[in-house]
Amino acid sequence: xxxxxxxxxxxxxxxxxxxxxxxxxxxxxxxxxxxxxxxxxxxxxxxxxxxxxxxxxxxxxxxxxxxxxxxxxxxxxxxxxxxxxxxxxxxxxxxxxxxxxxxxxxxxxxxxxxxxxxxxxxxxxxxxxxxxxxxxxxxxxxxxxxxxxxxxxxxxxxxxxxxxxxxxxxxxxxxxxxxxxxxxxxxxxxxxxxxxxxxxxxxxxxxxxxxxxxxxxxxxxxxxxxxxxxxxxxxxxxxxxxxxxxxxxxxxxxxxxxxxxx
Ligand SMILES: [Zn+2]
Numbered sequence: 001x002x003x004x005x006x007x008x009x010x011x012x013x014x015x016x017x018x019x020x021x022x023x024x025x026x027x028x029x030x031x032x033x034x035x036x037x038x039x040x041x042x043x044x045x046x047x048x049x050x051x052x053x054x055x056x057x058x059x060x061x062x063x064x065x066x067x068x069x070x071x072x073x074x075x076x077x078x079x080x081x082x083x084x085x086x087x088x089x090x091x092x093x094x095x096x097x098x099x100x101x102x103x104x105x106x107x108x109x110x111x112x113x114x115x116x117x118x119x120x121x122x123x124x125x126x127x128x129x130x131x132x133x134x135x136x137x138x139x140x141x142x143x144x145x146x147x148x149x150x151x152x153x154x155x156x157x158x159x160x161x162x163x164x165x166x167x168x169x170x171x172x173x174x175x176x177x178x179x180x181x182x183x184x185x186x187x188x189x190x191x192x193x194x195x196x197x198x199x200x201x202x203x204x205x206x207x208x209x210x211x212x213x214x215x216x217x218x219x220x221x222x223x224x225x226x227x228x229x230x231x232x233x234x235x236x237x238x239x240x241x242x243x244x245x246x247x248x249x250x251x252x253x254x255x256x257x258x259x260x261x262x
Contacts, residue, residue, distance in 0.1 A: 001241040003226055004248045004260040005034035005219040007095075007127060007153045007173055007201035010057070011046045014205040014215065022218060023055070031222045032056050032260030035252065037095035037127045037153075039064035041075045044082065051089030056260050058252070060127050062094040062115055065108040076114050083122050091252045093119040094127025095153065098137050105133055109140065116144045125251055126150040128170070134161040141168050149251050154203050156186045162193055171199045171251050176209030176217060179228050191232040195243045199251055200226055 015022060026032075033056020036047050040063060047059035061082050063071050083093065096115040098105050119126045128150055130137040134157045141150070152165050153173040162172050174190050177183045190198065202209075202225065204217035209224055226244070230237045249256040 001030050001238060002245050002256065002260050003029070003031045003222050003241060004056070004200065004245060004256075005031060005202050005204075005222050006151060006199045006248050006251065007037055007175075008034040008204050008219045009036060009039070009206070010034055010204070010219065011036050011043060011050050011059075012205055015218075019050075022220060025220045026222075029220060029223050031219055032262065033058065034219050035060060035091060035127075037064075038062045039095055040067040041071060041078060048087065048089065051087075053089050054261060058089055058091045058259070060092040060094045061090060062096045062127065063111055064095050065097055065099045065112065065129060066102050068103070068108055068111045071111070076111075079115070080118055083118055083124065086122075091254070092125040092127055093122075094151075095129045096126065097129035098131075098133035098140070099129060100132035100136075102131075105136060109136075112137075113140060113144060116141065116146060119148055119150075120144070120146065123148065125253065128152050129154075130157075134165070138164050138168060149253070151199055151201075151251055153201060154207055155189075156183070157189070158185070159189045159192060162189055162197075166193070166197050170197075171247055172197050173201045173203075174198050174225065174229055175201050175203050176207045176212070176221060176225055178232065179209040179211075179225060181210070187232055190229060191234075195233070195235065195240060196247060198229070198244060199247050200229070200244050 038061040208217040245256040
């Protein structure tokens with residue numbers, strides 16, 4: 001079985017000094033790679049230096065809604081220039097989006113719109129952070145006439161909201177949330193959606209699965225999240241793993257064996 005973490009902040013300092021150890025564990029677990037989303041310009045260089053496509057380590061570049069306040073127009077130009085260079089390790093634009101629980105959605109909107117436009121222009125997938133703002137995210141994608149691929153990472157919302165995103169070309173990110181028994185709504189939604197829209201992710205070091213202390217999430221928990229998903233859906237593990245890998249490949253525009261090499 002080949003597994004993949006489609007959204008993991010492996011560049012964050014929480015992993016400093018133990019990345020090789022985590023990578024060895026991932027290898028033993030069959031997790032063949034991960035995508036590190038960019039959240040602020042100050043971190044982009046770190047992503048580029050950690051990227052190693054032949055080992056399944058990829059990144060995206062973007063400005064996260066929590067950090068819009070530390071950026072200006074020049075950073076958007078720098079993002080555009082970096083995307084235009086089409087470095088091999090860079091697979092998409094993000095993490096960008098809207099978060100109604102932190103900061104002002106109205107302030108975040110122009111930053112999100114600018115990144116949606118860049119993803120369209122360069123035909124790159126979008127990695128979207130959407131918290132308590134699903135309807136506004138969907139409305140903005142529609143207003144920008146979004147036609148590409150996107151990941152709604154760490155989705156938690158209603159079945160209907162998930163369906164709206166799927167109509168807009170989005171994949172639904174499934175993470176540690178579903179390992180918590182209390183997450184009844186999200187568990188129900190991911191068990192009912194078609195398998196071909198689901199993508200596995202951890203969002204590590206955040207969004208800890210059940211039994212993992214806050215802030216100590218790691219891509220090594222991908223098999224646990226996957227096992228939970230297979231159980232909730234009542235599907236054959238080998239079959240589901242293959243579909244999820246195909247989905248991640250389609251999202252990021254690479255063959256599964258290139259995205260997640262042996
Ligand atoms: Zn994230």
